[in-house]
Amino acid sequence: MSQAAEANTGRIIEGRYRIIGKIAEGGMATVYEALDQRLNRHVAVKIMHAQLAQGLHRAQFEERFRREATSAAAIANPHIVQVYDTGQVDGLDYLVMEYVHGVNLRYEMNQQGTFTLKETIRIVSEVLDGLASAHEAGVVHRDIKPENILINDRGHVEITDFGLARAASQATLSSTGMLLGTAAYLPPETIEQNLATPQGDLYAVGIVAWEMLTGSVPFVSDNPVTVVFKHVHEDVPPLSQVCPGIDPAASAFVSRLLARKQEDRPAEASAALAELKQDMAGLDLEAWRYRLMPADPTESADKPALAGTSVRAAAAEPGTTGGEDQQGDQADDLFADADEPTVAFDEGSLRSGTDEDPSATRRYAAASPSTKRQTAPMTAVQELGEMDSKPTHRRGRWVAIVVIVILALLAACGGGGAWWYFRGPGSYWKLPRPNDVSCQEGQPCSIKGADAAHYEQTLKVAGIPYTIKNDFSDTVPQGHVIDANPGQADDKVSKRGGEVSLIVSRGVKMATIPQDILVPSSQVGAHPLEALKQAGFSQINHQDANDEYSMDVPEGAALRVDPAPGSTTKHNETVSITLSKGRMPVTMPTVVGKNRDDASQALNELRLKTNYSEQWSDTIASGQIISASHNAGDFLHWGDQVDLVVSKGPQMVTLPDLRGKNENDASKALKDLGLEVNISAPLGDLSHTVRLQSPGPGEQVRLHGTDGKPTVITLTVV
DSSP: OOHHHHHHTTOEETTTEEEEEEEEEOSSEEEEEEEETTTTEEEEEEEEOHHHHTSTTHHHHHHHHHHHHHHHHTOOOTTBOOEEEEEEETTEEEEEEEEEOEEEHHHHHHHHSSOOHHHHHHHHHHHHHHHHHHHHTTEEOOOOSGGGEEEETTOOEEEOOOTTOEEGGGOBSTTTTSOOSOGGGOOHHHHHHOBOOHHHHHHHHHHHHHHHHHSSOSOOOSSHHHHHHHHHHSOOOOHHHHSTTOOHHHHHHHHHHTOSSGGGSOSSHHHHHHHHHHHHTTOOHHHHTOBOOOSSTTSOTTSOOOTTOOBOOOOOOTTOOTTOSOHHHHHHHHTOOTTSSSOSOOTGGGSSSOTTOHHHHHHHSOOOHHHHHHSOOEETTOOTTOOSSOOSSOOHHHHHHHHHHHHHHHHHHTOSHHHHHHTSGGGEEEOOOOTTSOOOTTSOOBOTTOBHHHHHHHHHHHTOOEEEEEEOOSSSOTTBEEEEESOBTTOEEETTTOOEEEEEEOOSOEEEOOTTTTOTTSHHHHSHHHHHHHTTOOOEEOOGGGOBOOSSSOTTSEEEEESOTTOEEETTSOEEEEEBOOSOEEEOOOOTTSBHHHHHHHHHHTTOEEEEEEEOOSSSOTTBEEEESSOTTOEEETTOEEEEEEEOOSOEEEOOOOTTSBHHHHHHHHHHTTOEEEEEOTTOOSSOBEEEEESOTTOEEESBOTTSOBOEEEEEEO
């Protein structure tokens, strides 16, 4: 016994409750047997640990005490442990409640391994009856499990520990910031949506029934977080698969309680109890005696049976059936009036069909001194995960499961004492392993690659603070973890300011081809390669050897791009682009002296623009090129202009009739035409009158000769 417990022994609280001795000690409080001197009755007194009352989370623990008192006090039912009083002593909250002499269902499970269908249905029906009153009062228990189902010395069931209960109108867990409850019994809606509902209590009852009949909870793992995710993503196997030969009606009823969808379960406990009575009414005696037994008949019957192995309970020997001969009598007993304080069975009717069942005999025997030592007094405030006695006939796997449940509950409820919280395992979280990442046993297990949504929910369930940053990744699929800090499963995260940082993939970054990338006059079109980089593309396929000359697109601008402008694709997809090398360089051909048509064809083939002009030429025939603006051999580019002068041939004039005109006038007229004049006067120039001209009037003559000199016209005067 601890020093604190010794110090409290004999103490009188509020002048009324005299402490007799310690019953149990949990992570949050110590429970004592006490005598209510005013009413002269034994009670249980639950006193909060001093280190918790002085800690940072005192308000949370005090709230749980108050909630346990008010929730239980609001329910009047013989299957609910009653809370009588509450108060404070030396600054510590305490509760006074009904003293239950007996054991919890977990103790019985450890002793028996599996139960008969009859025992299971009786206990489940009494649990449902108690929950029906709670649900009717608007209270959701939220932590139904074998540890919170007490069985007194006469086999009467009472539900305890309403410390996690909530009013149905406030049935969410968002206000607590953590997920409360025991991993093996949590319903999917609590895990996924933080909902606490009457149907959630029914789900937990279904797990308890499944466990009583099979000897194990349906989902078992070393990691409590793995267990809760199995509740979300997997259906609980029907009892008919694990318990061959069990009555189909019983299997179907438990499966309805364990439906993953909340709406597929009964609305609340009274509806479930009504279904149970109706479904079980037609069972025969053999069905009631069903029990899953070990594969080896030499094994003790109180050890848990291996899954998938069962036998029908043997027919009762003569003289051992008692009042079980009539099916109707048995059903009436099984669903006895809930107002009765005790069950309507004698010892024999609760056995599995034989007088040699030691666990049944011990369980319901009168409380002799030796029996009292076996069935240590149990209070209505049994702490989360604690047990009064060590299991003596359980396999090693049960020890592991119990340890996991204790640790999970202590972490969820914030209890466990100052050492546990400030220096022990409670001072840090152990980073859980992701369910979807393959890790070799004994090797480091990285968080990278885990489904972020699932792992985020894992962290929520574990109560571990975290931050999320989203980033693009070319290798990690969208919604999966790129990196984490800490990055390895089982790494420790301090509860004093520690958190997990997750970088979650947004998938491959998408990028869009600029709409105006083929418009050279735009800012984007003028620098297409830079524009693609700025758009986010990392795989740009551009090869200088594939670039092309263009008459219209300037050098460096884009001629073609694939995918097309405006297309959106992954940033690491290949984008092929062809750039313009500008106008192609060409060499000026020889065109002078060629006729116009030949010169035009040569220049057009080089995509040179041409401009023509005509000029008289006394030396170059009409239609031939006299000159060009660029010399042959000059370097030009597509589209450059070349000016050409085309010969019109020699300039011709028509001689006027100058005969009879004055010599001077005739000479002037010819000179005005650009001709030279030769005056001939063989008889003397007496009258200065032109008598003859050569060439004659009306003839066409060249303005110049091939030597470039003006043509001479001879006038004969008298």
